[in-house]
Amino acid sequence: MDDEVGRIARALRDEARAVNERRVLVLAGEQAHTHAAVRTALDALDCPAAETALVGPDPFLDCEHHGQKHAGELLGRTLTTVVLDASETLRPNALGRAVGAVDGGGLLVLLTPPLSSWPDLQGGFEESLAVPPFDVTDVTGNFRSRLVTLLRAHPGIGIVDCDAEAVERNGLTHPAPRLARPSPSPPGEHAFPDAAYARCLTGDQVDAVADLERLRDDGQALVLEADRGRGKSSAAGIAAGALAAEGRDVLVTAPSYGNAAEVFARADAVLAELDALDSRDRPDAPKRLDACDGCVRYEPPVAAEALPDDPDVVVVDEAAALSVRQLEALLHAPAVAYATTVHGYEGAGRGFSVRFRDRLAESDHEVTEVPLTEPIRYAAGDPLEVWAFRALLLDASPAVDPLVADATPETVAYESLTSADLLADEHRLSETFGLLVSAHYRTEPNDLARLLDAPNVAVRALVHDGHVTSVALLAREGDLPADLRAEMYAGGRVRGNMLPDVLTTQLRDESAGETVGWRVLRIATHHAVRSRGLGSALLDAVRTEARDRGLDWLGVGYGATPELIRFWRTNGFRTVHLSTTRNATSGEHSAIMLDPLSADGATLSRRHSEWFARRIESMLSDPLSDLDPDVVREACRATDAEIPLALTDTEWRLVVGATTGAGMFDTAPRPFRRLALRHLVDPADESALTDQQERLLVRKVLQAAPWPQVADDLEYLNPAAAMRSLGEAYAPIVELYGTDDARRERERLS
Numbered sequence: 001m002d003d004e005v006g007r008i009a010r011a012l013r014d015e016a017r018a019v020n021e022r023r024v025l026v027l028a029g030e031q032a033h034t035h036a037a038v039r040t041a042l043d044a045l046d047c048p049a050a051e052t053a054l055v056g057p058d059p060f061l062d063c064e065h066h067g068q069k070h071a072g073e074l075l076g077r078t079l080t081t082v083v084l085d086a087s088e089t090l091r092p093n094a095l096g097r098a099v100g101a102v103d104g105g106g107l108l109v110l111l112t113p114p115l116s117s118w119p120d121l122q123g124g125f126e127e128s129l130a131v132p133p134f135d136v137t138d139v140t141g142n143f144r145s146r147l148v149t150l151l152r153a154h155p156g157i158g159i160v161d162c163d164a165e166a167v168e169r170n171g172l173t174h175p176a177p178r179l180a181r182p183s184p185s186p187p188g189e190h191a192f193p194d195a196a197y198a199r200c201l202t203g204d205q206v207d208a209v210a211d212l213e214r215l216r217d218d219g220q221a222l223v224l225e226a227d228r229g230r231g232k233s234s235a236a237g238i239a240a241g242a243l244a245a246e247g248r249d250v251l252v253t254a255p256s257y258g259n260a261a262e263v264f265a266r267a268d269a270v271l272a273e274l275d276a277l278d279s280r281d282r283p284d285a286p287k288r289l290d291a292c293d294g295c296v297r298y299e300p301p302v303a304a305e306a307l308p309d310d311p312d313v314v315v316v317d318e319a320a321a322l323s324v325r326q327l328e329a330l331l332h333a334p335a336v337a338y339a340t341t342v343h344g345y346e347g348a349g350r351g352f353s354v355r356f357r358d359r360l361a362e363s364d365h366e367v368t369e370v371p372l373t374e375p376i377r378y379a380a381g382d383p384l385e386v387w388a389f390r391a392l393l394l395d396a397s398p399a400v401d402p403l404v405a406d407a408t409p410e411t412v413a414y415e416s417l418t419s420a421d422l423l424a425d426e427h428r429l430s431e432t433f434g435l436l437v438s439a440h441y442r443t444e445p446n447d448l449a450r451l452l453d454a455p456n457v458a459v460r461a462l463v464h465d466g467h468v469t470s471v472a473l474l475a476r477e478g479d480l481p482a483d484l485r486a487e488m489y490a491g492g493r494v495r496g497n498m499l500p501d502v503l504t505t506q507l508r509d510e511s512a513g514e515t516v517g518w519r520v521l522r523i524a525t526h527h528a529v530r531s532r533g534l535g536s537a538l539l540d541a542v543r544t545e546a547r548d549r550g551l552d553w554l555g556v557g558y559g560a561t562p563e564l565i566r567f568w569r570t571n572g573f574r575t576v577h578l579s580t581t582r583n584a585t586s587g588e589h590s591a592i593m594l595d596p597l598s599a600d601g602a603t604l605s606r607r608h609s610e611w612f613a614r615r616i617e618s619m620l621s622d623p624l625s626d627l628d629p630d631v632v633r634e635a636c637r638a639t640d641a642e643i644p645l646a647l648t649d650t651e652w653r654l655v656v657g658a659t660t661g662a663g664m665f666d667t668a669p670r671p672f673r674r675l676a677l678r679h680l681v682d683p684a685d686e687s688a689l690t691d692q693q694e695r696l697l698v699r700k701v702l703q704a705a706p707w708p709q710v711a712d713d714l715e716y717l718n719p720a721a722a723m724r725s726l727g728e729a730y731a732p733i734v735e736l737y738g739t740d741d742a743r744r745e746r747e748r749l750s
Contacts, residue, residue: 054086089123
């Protein structure tokens with residue numbers, strides 16, 4: 001059998017090399033057998049250890065090793081052979097990252113249990129899907145069942161049954177010979193030297209480097225966007241080297257230095273070709289290249305967002321893996337380039353395209369899109385890429401616009417999409433998952449397995465003529481036994497019960513986990529039919545079903561923006577919490593909201609709304625002192641609580657005096673804060689103050705920002721103008737909430 005494993009491994013490798021494609025070798029069976037077989041295969045391939053990586057639980061091979069949770073270390077890497085050991089478990093994110101690291105002519109070796117029994121086996125990843133009160137026996141194997149089917153169906157995938165010592169399929173495709181790729185030519189007029197363009201391998205890359213010449217001017221932002229293997233990192237590196245040769249300071253950042261290695265390799269080569277390289281800090285993996293008066297240097301994202309030493313240009317590689325806040329901080333550089341993956345193998349979600357794009361468009365930079373479509377590392381139509389895209393739905397997309405263009409709340413049907421339904425209809429699965437991917441910043445390959453296998457997850461959709469127009473991904477939470485609630489209250493973490501966990505551990509409500517509800521994990525509406533009420537119609541239908549099922553509440557947690565809070569408030573959800581720290585991916589503070597469905601749910605929601613209203617005043621002057629005032633306004637407006645005033649006559653006289661310029665806010669801020677909070681949380685008239693006046697209440701009165709900062713943030717002419725505006729804002733507040741004596745006092749002073 002050893003000879004047969006070696007033969008098929010060599011045959012797959014040789015065919016891959018002949019046409020610059022990639023192949024897959026599946027070694028299935030008991031772990032001892034697959035581990036022995038992969039050693040045989042690697043010996044036959046004679047692949048250097050430096051060009052090989054193992055992703056799995058144990059470093060049983062003499063090569064680079066990463067656990068599946070840390071497969072992100074492979075981002076931006078190029079290897080000849082990647083071994084993914086899925087004998088004990090398989091994390092879909094790790095599979096995507098392993099695929100992305102294999103170079104043209106290379107091999108992905110996948111170690112699995114026997115394929116016939118693999119879908120029924122549970123490992124560490126499956127245990128993570130077993131959300132209390134469910135256990136791992138409730139987790140299905142639909143994702144792995146589908147994966148096995150696709151492994152057996154797609155070309156370029158060899159399968160060896162190591163237990164039976166039999167070749168199930170050799171995976172050879174016998175492709176026709178390919179024509180040699182012509183060498184691209186430099187553009188007609190260009191600022192970078194010819195030596196830089198000589199490093200380009202495709203016309204796409206030449207065009208990208210030509211566009212990157214814009215980084216020579218301040219106020220430029222470029223987005224290099226492509227699937228993996230298209231040379232965007234190489235193009236960025238070529239440009240970085242050319243810029244450094246001109247004397248510019250180029251700062252490069254990425255999730256880790258290894259992810260940016262290709263940028264430095266290309267920059268090093270360009271500088272050496274131009275005879276402009278003065279020194280490298282390390283010969284093997286330099287983090288700094290000095291050239292005349294310029295340099296190319298690496299900083300990790302946390303350090304880079306502070307823009308150390310004021311670089312001339314910033315290059316961000318693997319941008320989709322950075323948080324939105326980090327991406328936004330880098331916009332303060334004079335010129336910046338972001339290289340990001342369209343169908344992210346990194347599994348970091350779509351934070352870049354969903355959340356950051358709008359902020360980039362609103363910046364002072366001139367934005368240039370730089371798409372690259374022509375593969376470089378492997379040939380177009382590479383079987384491994386085609387298989388991975390389908391297996392992980394990396395290129396899943398919503399229905400094409402004309403199919404849903406006429407959808408309205410009156411034309412759609414509410415449907416429950418079970419895993420069986422989705423597996424039986426690949427188009428509907430792709431439409432559903434594609435809609436979730438296109439509308440959310442955090443959807444990743446692991447979510448596909450969660451959608452298909454997790455026992456607490458449900459999918460509901462609005463369907464128009466058979467096509468998905470709106471979709472909601474729901475997670476059942478709560479209904480936890482007393483011992484688990486006590487463990488959570490004492491600081492223990494319980495998987496998959498985010499809302500009960502926050503209410504119990506952070507807000508100290510041990511009974512919160514008694515109730516049960518659906519948390520809306522994702523909700524998305526097709527872009528062609530947004531603003532027609534379909535999202536609200538879907539939530540209405542979900543609410544009706546949840547009430548019929550006897551659930552106590554609907555809930556949601558998300559990165560808070562004014563628009564999103566307004567959407568959830570309009571649909572009956574009420575604020576119960578704002579996180580004191582920013583989400584690492586969205587770069588925003590998270591809002592937690594509840595929509596009660598039962599008496600117990602109403603009690604829970606009311607209790608936490610009132611608790612939120614009592615503590616938000618002190619939070620805004622400390623941990624939330626930098627929160628967007630519009631987020632504060634919307635979050636407060638969505639709170640179901642009453643704010644008692646109980647101001648003394650003296651305090652009322654002080655507030656009244658401020659409205660005429662006779663008194664000052666700074667003398668005694670407390671009554672101003674109580675009145676500001678009352679108006680924001682429980683307004684007698686929502687239209688009594690302008691949006692700008694309400695922002696002033698938040699920024700100065702509740703967040704206690706200094707007057708110069710308030711004037712700057714809210715674009716007042718000077719601090720004195722902001723002070724006058726604050727006094728004017730309290731005039732209608734006195735009329736709405738003041739005592740009779742307070743109103744008479746204001747009339748007398750006026």
